[in-house]
Amino acid sequence: MLELTDVTRSFKVGPGQMPILRGISLRVEKGELASIMGGSGSGKTTLMNIIGLLDKPSSGSYAVGGQDVLRAEANELSRLRNRLIGFVFQSFFLLPRMNAWRNVALPLMYRGVPEAEARRRALAMLERVGLAERTDHMPAQLSGGQRQRVAIARALVGEPAVVLADEPTGALDPKVSQEIMELFLEMNRELGVLIIIITHDPGVAAQCPRRIHLDAGRIASDTGPGSGLGGMPIRRVA
């Protein structure tokens, strides 16, 4: 589904180049739930930006569903992000002036889905994440956990190839964190969608079947089904 081959990314610092990713090769398949762990400076955010088509690697290749996505220019990248990627952020990043269902419907609107249809799908997705009664609330009227549920609904509503969650529980207390993790597990199980969670919380990573560990821009370990190392058969029922 997603395939990165020998991806490097370095940034200009003063006169020289500072390498952040030093050759990442990674393959994740539809239906997987993977965590990417690593300390500060390990390159996990840069990796997420590249997987999320917000950034391009300095070298290497990246294909989604067999399609090379690195040749796309800005507008095509926007279209690809809209179709292929669903983002979930640590601080939710809902648009403050839109109610819950409009936030969820936004990716569909950018896709040109008519409003009535977008609303119907947004409401259905909000119901799936357990917010059927909060569809007309503004983000400010929702709790942190509820806001993250809205954000997850927004990430899922466009049926993306991958949901990228960047520290999705980082701003939540342990109880709510656990509820959000359970929601991810449930969505992964029921919708069969590929979810990648970037986290530094071992408790979160431990709940993911596949765990990728990043250190100094390299993959230090990759365990679990689908890693190609563990050799365990992966079979998930969508």
Add this chain to the structure above:
Amino acid sequence: MFGRVIREALAGLLAARQRAVLALLGIVVGAGAVIAMLNVGAIARNETVRQFREMGTDILMLRTGGFSGAFNPADLEALPALVPAIEDVAPFAIGGGVVGHEGMTQTVSTLGTTGSFARAARLPLAQGRFLTEHDRYELFAVLGARLAADLSSPFAPVRIGSQLRMGRYVFTVVGILAPVLPSPMMPVDVDGTLFVSIPNARRVMPDSGISTVMVRLRPDADPEAATIPIRRHLEPRLRDGGLNVQSARQLIAGMAGQMRLFTVLLGAIGAIALLLGGVGVMNIMIISIAERRREIGIRLAIGARRAEIRSLFLAEAVILALAGGLLGIAVGIAGAYGFARVSGWEFILSPAAAPLGAGVSAAVGIFFGFYPAVMASRLDPIEALRSE
């Protein structure tokens, strides 16, 4: 897509109401000045047309150049025969005095003239008749409408046959004029004037020399061309040698020139205010974009194309400017209405005002909103998401 962009732009503006209103002010003043300019111009043009509608524009006023110079009546009588373009010649002497009627007195302008004056100036009669060539030394008088009313008392209204005292003479009223609009061509206010024959003017006016002549040309005559033979005939016969000829068209051109100056001034004020308003809009948009960097980042991450971000912020700028423009149209029309009231002119609405005001303000919005909108659309999504 269009409706959604407009709705989101409105929501964005409403969230920063106070700032938006402040940014509007410049546009309001600018559009207001432009609209007022247009409307006052239209009002003035309308007024000119109205003033000359009764008298027409085929009029020449001849004046002697010197202080004591006067036309010789015989020279004037010869004019129509010499210049075929002339329809009527009405010489007159201007003076003033005190007129009494049944215990009421008024200080008035008096005009010593001939019967042709009513024809030449197209004065409408309310009652009776105007002076004729046969009146000569008969003590007859014709009154302007307001003068007749001012000299009337409830018990003794001025009417045909009323007796008016002026100096040592008693005049009999033979005619009262209907009210006429003040005309820039007329050296006196007709409504407040007493008309007598030229021989009688010598009796009651200290200086009864014929200093002014009104000439009515035939409708198809060219005023410039007619002036030449008139000058050739009259100028050598004048003691001081100076003859001043003023045509209605010249006067209209002069008034138009004054209006143009006024228009240019208002236009300049409008342009400067619009420029400042535009800079205000740009400023607001730049601040708004700086504050909403994260929102832009989210939208880009979710799949908004750069053109969509651009149209979102462009729509905000244009809506802002248009709202200012609409307010400005109201302010400008109100200003023009005030101007018409103060100057006593008839208020009319220029048909170009509203569309032009809206168009100009929308153009300001697009022009000054474009740079911030492009700036917003070029944001790097990663940077934008990282900002607070």
